[in-house]
Amino acid sequence: MGVLINIDINDFRDINPGERVLMGPGPSNVPARVLQAMSAPCIGHLDPYFLSVMDETQRLLRFLFQTENPFTIPVSGTGSAGMETCFVNLIEPGEEVVVCINGIFGTRMADIVRRLGGQLIRVDGEWGRAIDPEAVRKAVKGRSPKLLAVVHAETSTGVCQPLEDIAIIAREVGALFLVDMVTSLGGMELAVDSLGIDAAYSGTQKCISCPPGLAPISFSSGAMKALEGRNSPVVSWYLDMSMVQSYWGTERKYHHTAPINMIYALREALRIIAEEGLETRFARHQLNHKALVVGIEAMGLAMLVPESERLPMLNAICIPENVEDMKVRKALLNEFGIEIGGGLGNLKGKIWRVGLMGHSCCRKNVFLFLSALETVLKAEGANIKDGYLEAASAVYMET
Numbered sequence: 249m250g251v252l253i254n255i256d257i258n259d260f261r262d263i264n265p266g267e268r269v270l271m272g273p274g275p276s277n278v279p280a281r282v283l284q285a286m287s288a289p290c291i292g293h294l295d296p297y298f299l300s301v302m303d304e305t306q307r308l309l310r311f312l313f314q315t316e317n318p319f320t321i322p323v324s325g326t327g328s329a330g331m332e333t334c335f336v337n338l339i340e341p342g343e344e345v346v347v348c349i350n351g352i353f354g355t356r357m358a359d360i361v362r363r364l365g366g367q368l369i370r371v372d373g374e375w376g377r378a379i380d381p382e383a384v385r386k387a388v389k390g391r392s393p394k395l396l397a398v399v400h401a402e403t404s405t406g407v408c409q410p411l412e413d414i415a416i417i418a419r420e421v422g423a424l425f426l427v428d429m430v431t432s433l434g435g436m437e438l439a440v441d442s443l444g445i446d447a448a449y450s451g452t453q454k455c456i457s458c459p460p461g462l463a464p465i466s467f468s469s470g471a472m473k474a475l476e477g478r479n480s481p482v483v484s485w486y487l488d489m490s491m492v493q494s495y496w497g498t499e500r501k502y503h504h505t506a507p508i509n510m511i512y513a514l515r516e517a518l519r520i521i522a523e524e525g526l527e528t529r530f531a532r533h534q535l536n537h538k539a540l541v542v543g544i545e546a547m548g549l550a551m552l553v554p555e556s557e558r559l560p561m562l563n564a565i566c567i568p569e570n571v572e573d574m575k576v577r578k579a580l581l582n583e584f585g586i587e588i589g590g591g592l593g594n595l596k597g598k599i600w601r602v603g604l605m606g607h608s609c610c611r612k613n614v615f616l617f618l619s620a621l622e623t624v625l626k627a628e629g630a631n632i633k634d635g636y637l638e639a640a641s642a643v644y645m646e647t
């Protein structure tokens with residue numbers, strides 16, 4: 249035997265991250281029930297008990313997506329794996345693909361299309377604003393793209409993209425309609441079937457409040473037909489849904505070992521959502537968002553996105569002049585245990601991204617964040633107006 253590499257076991261302590269208030273762009277706080285479900289015994293991925301857990305998880309996912317699509321499953325991987333799954337299965341080299349881009353995640357979609365050899369048709373919009381459907385109409389004029397892709401909740405800017413008009417355009421040109429619902433699913437109204445969406449993907453760690461690690465997806469019959477009718481094999485072996493389908497469907501054919509305990513967690517997180525009810529959950533996100541914005545504006549700070557285009561679960565706040573982004577975020581984390589996000593790309597140093605996602609979306613967190621932010625900003629010498637807590641309180645009192 250050769251020389252072994254040694255380690256000192258004393259270098260490795262128990263994992264003990266401490267408590268955080270997760271108010272960034274994800275992950276959100278995970279309910280204890282979900283963590284508890286994860287710690288149930290790991291059993292075989294073809295064990296009859298696990299197969300029933302899979303079936304229930306699919307039923308719960310169809311409820312959350314508001315779809316009857318048989319092929320609705322959690323992909324093994326984070327939200328980005330869900331994104332890649334949709335593109336890699338639904339487009340072939342040389343095919344035209346329209347991607348709407350007004351933030352980081354639209355940019356990422358375009359990158360994937362390029363890597364797959366698709367013919368990219370970009371529809372660019374201002375970061376911090378929704379994309380005008382007329383721009384999409386212009387881009388597809390005289391063309392017949394295979395797929396039209398849009399991000400419903402652009403987490404990099406806090407913009408909500410209305411889907412109805414773009415869905416109509418996709419139908420008119422005969423394109424599959426693909427929607428990124430990573431941040432919006434579980435936090436606002438979204439119905440895959442009634443919107444005519446062909447492919448949707450999400451992630452578990454945003455408004456579903458489950459740890460990161462799975463990407464729920466749903467394919468319509470049109471998307472399944474496109475997959476079956478491919479001329480070339482899906483270039484990713486792992487993400488080839490024609491094979492994964494044989495495991496999640498009735499055949500139960502081994503493809504890869506399902507992440508058993510992650511699926512327990514997702515099932516529990518979905519059960520919590522179903523217990524609360526979708527309408528109640530969406531109203532809760534709207535209410536806490538409204539109180540946060542009223543409080544922020546009463547402080548004298550401004551929101552990046554115009555009111556009619558704002559997401560409830562991701563609030564982009566403009567950083568006041570002469571305030572140092574990192575210093576404030578560090579103080580929030582170190583002194584209050586609150587995590588928020590900074591800006592990405594062109595918005596780096598210009599905005600804070602404050603999440604109110606799933607389990608993190610509550611009145612307690614709104615008040616904690618507002619008062620912690622005041623304390624930190626005042627220490628930085630910023631000019632903060634009084635009365636913001638009363639203003640936020642009034643929003644709850646009205647309801």
Ligand SMILES: *Cc1c(COP(=O)(O)O)cnc(C)c1O
Binds near residue numbers: 274402
């Ligand atoms: C977070 C996010 C993703 C990527 O998800 P990961 O879990 O980080 O891989 C994709 N799209 C949007 C809109 C997101 O917010």
